[in-house]
Amino acid sequence: xxxxxxxxxxxxxxxxxxxxxxxxxxxxxxxxxxxxxxxxxxxxxxxxxxxxxxxxxxxxxxxxxxxxxxxxxxxxxxxxxxxxxxxxxxxxxxxxxxxxxxxxxxxxxxxxxxxxxxxxxxxxxxxxxxxxxxxxxxxxxxxxxxxxxxxxxxxxxxxxxxxxxxxxxxxxxxxxxxxxxxxxxxxxxxxxxxxxxxxxxxxxxxxxxxxxxxxxxxxxxxxxxxxxxxxxxxxxxxxxxxxxxxxxxxxxxxxxxxxxxxxxxxxxxxxxxxxxxxxxxxxxxxxxxxxxxxxxxxxxxxxxxxxxxxxxxxxxxxxxxxxxxxxxxxxxxxxxxxxxxxxxxxxxxxxxxxxxxxxxxxxxxxxxxxxxxxxxxxxxxxxxxxxxxxxxxxxxxxxxxxxxxxxxxxxxxxxxxxxxxxxxxxxxxxxxxxx
Numbered sequence: 001x002x003x004x005x006x007x008x009x010x011x012x013x014x015x016x017x018x019x020x021x022x023x024x025x026x027x028x029x030x031x032x033x034x035x036x037x038x039x040x041x042x043x044x045x046x047x048x049x050x051x052x053x054x055x056x057x058x059x060x061x062x063x064x065x066x067x068x069x070x071x072x073x074x075x076x077x078x079x080x081x082x083x084x085x086x087x088x089x090x091x092x093x094x095x096x097x098x099x100x101x102x103x104x105x106x107x108x109x110x111x112x113x114x115x116x117x118x119x120x121x122x123x124x125x126x127x128x129x130x131x132x133x134x135x136x137x138x139x140x141x142x143x144x145x146x147x148x149x150x151x152x153x154x155x156x157x158x159x160x161x162x163x164x165x166x167x168x169x170x171x172x173x174x175x176x177x178x179x180x181x182x183x184x185x186x187x188x189x190x191x192x193x194x195x196x197x198x199x200x201x202x203x204x205x206x207x208x209x210x211x212x213x214x215x216x217x218x219x220x221x222x223x224x225x226x227x228x229x230x231x232x233x234x235x236x237x238x239x240x241x242x243x244x245x246x247x248x249x250x251x252x253x254x255x256x257x258x259x260x261x262x263x264x265x266x267x268x269x270x271x272x273x274x275x276x277x278x279x280x281x282x283x284x285x286x287x288x289x290x291x292x293x294x295x296x297x298x299x300x301x302x303x304x305x306x307x308x309x310x311x312x313x314x315x316x317x318x319x320x321x322x323x324x325x326x327x328x329x330x331x332x333x334x335x336x337x338x339x340x341x342x343x344x345x346x347x348x349x350x351x352x353x354x355x356x357x358x359x360x361x362x363x364x365x366x367x368x369x370x371x372x373x374x375x376x377x378x379x380x381x382x383x384x385x386x387x388x389x390x391x392x393x394x395x396x397x398x399x400x401x402x403x404x405x406x407x408x409x410x411x412x413x414x415x416x417x418x419x420x421x422x423x424x425x426x427x428x429x430x431x432x433x434x435x
Contacts, residue, residue: 001082004373016065020089023057028095036090038070038427039083040395048092052169052177052208055091060175062425064088070211070427071202073114077148079317080392082403083199086427091206093143099123107214108166113143113207122137136313141208149199151391152311153250153277156353162198164212170197173421181211196416203431204420218279221249222289223303223310225275226296228253230394231332234295237274238328238352240295242300246288250277251353254309256333257345257360274352275307314347315360320370320401324377326386328355334380341376354388367400378405407433 021029032043049055062069067088072078074094093114099112104127111120117133117140124130132300134152135145144150146168151160158164162328167181180193197204228234234253241251255272261287278288293300315321326334335348338359350357361370370393377388407413410433417424429435 015293016061016067017045019061020045020058023047023054023061028092032086032087032090038072038078038087038090038400039081039392039430040079040082040194041085041087041279043070043087043090044112045088045293046090046092047097049248050095052096052171054067055093055096055171055206055208056175056177058089058091058175059173060172060300063174063423066425068425068428069206070430071143071147071206073144073147074116074137074139075144076137076140077144077150077392080148080321081430082434083398083429084265084427093141093208097141098210101211102127104129104214107216108211109214109311110209110211111142112209113141113146116140117145118144120260124214125217130217131164131212132215133161133164135313136311142210142258143211146198146207147200147202151356153252153351154246155356156250156351158215158249160198161210161212162195165194165198165210166195166213167211168194169208171208172205173423173425177208178205187203199432201429201430203417203435205426218281219286220280220282221304222278222285223275223306224278224289224292224296224300225273225303225307226300228255228274229270229271231255231335234272234274235329235332236353237296238331241276241292241330241353244291244295246276246278246292247280248276251275251351252277252310253349253352253357254307254314255348257347273307273309275310277306290350309349312349313358314349315358316363317390317392318394320361320363320365320397321391322359322361322374322388323375323391324350324355324357324359324381325389326355326381326384330386331355331357334377334384334386338373338377338378341373358391363394363397366398370401371395374402374405380407388395404433 028048030046032046036043036046047058049058058365068086069089069091070087071091072095096112096114098112099109100112117135120131132154134154135150136152146161149160169179171177252275278285347360381388413433417431
């Protein structure tokens with residue numbers, strides 16, 4: 001962290017900075033810089049405790065001084081979500097790293113919150129196991145993955161982080177350390193409590209570790225890809241795949257900017273790609289690949305490597321990043337509505353087999369244009385049991401748009417926030433609904 005105590009004391013007025021340094025060590029506490037902001041909100045301090053007890057002590061200091069705290073792993077999604085109302089302490093979990101317990105025969109591992117997911121996968125690979133989660137944020141930590149409930153293409157078959165989660169250790173707003181769920185199958189009384197932390201964006205507690213279910217690494221992985229011209233064609237193909245008993249691990253679609261929206265075009269739409277991942281034993285996968293190629297009428301490509309766009313978000317930091325969740329049978333209708341409302345070419349990518357996709361609304365659209373686009377899409381989704389949320393937006397747009405839309409569950413979410421964080425010190429304003 002590389003900041004002297006003198007600088008910390010000057011920035012903190014002495015007392016708070018000294019207490020944090022006594023807990024974490026002088027080299028692991030510093031005044032926050034420009035890069036430590038959270039969704040555009042400046043922070044005051046960065047503290048990196050090295051143990052669960054250290055996290056508890058930092059949070060007791062925060063409670064004593066009524067300081068707000070925002071946990072941070074690798075920081076890959078710190079610009080996601082609404083800005084917090086204030087950020088006094090960024091609590092860096094990077095020192096809470098490592099696979100703390102691993103029972104390969106039980107297919108279970110407890111992992112420190114600050115451990116990069118790619119490091120976990122590399123370590124597990126040496127034992128022939130894996131965590132069947134493939135995140136679009138390549139540098140994300142286990143804690144960041146759980147806090148954002150971030151998923152990739154393999155969610156189609158293996159679910160979200162919450163579906164792999166057996167238990168967590170976390171520290172609450174008073175500084176008390178809790179263990180929800182457990183290592184053994186009979187110790188899951190706190191399972192639902194653990195899952196509440198998924199997608200909470202650090203607004204309910206600081207994750208110290210997560211206990212996850214593993215699985216054996218499949219012997220064979222094959223991608224079968226086919227060009228597609230429209231959301232309707234994607235819909236028809238996905239319906240055929242679902243009916244063919246192929247057991248895909250993932251069904252992903254990539255529709256480039258020219259593929260949706262922009263009704264002023266005169267030429268045909270640019271080709272997108274539908275790609276299916278099949279996993280398992282060599283002979284079994286080979287048979288399923290042959291059936292899928294036949295279903296695709298031979299207009300396909302078979303590869304042992306994923307397409308270049310696979311597992312990557314379609315948006316950049318300059319775009320308004322949108323996530324759409326809808327039954328897969330209605331996805332094409334929602335995408336047409338999105339394109340018509342935007343009136344300009346947009347990119348869409350994601351899990352066509354589940355109806356979970358990401359769209360990039362161009363950053364050059366004015367803030368007053370974004371709201372009506374979202375409103376149209378949300379009306380279409382409301383009739384289809386779907387939802388549209390804004391994940392991230394450029395600074396000039398961030399404060400002018402509704403990130404969540406109508407939330408029938410808002411009263412329940414408010415009770416959850418009050419239960420975990422009654423003084424609203426954890427990432428205030430970052431929880432769903434702006435809580």
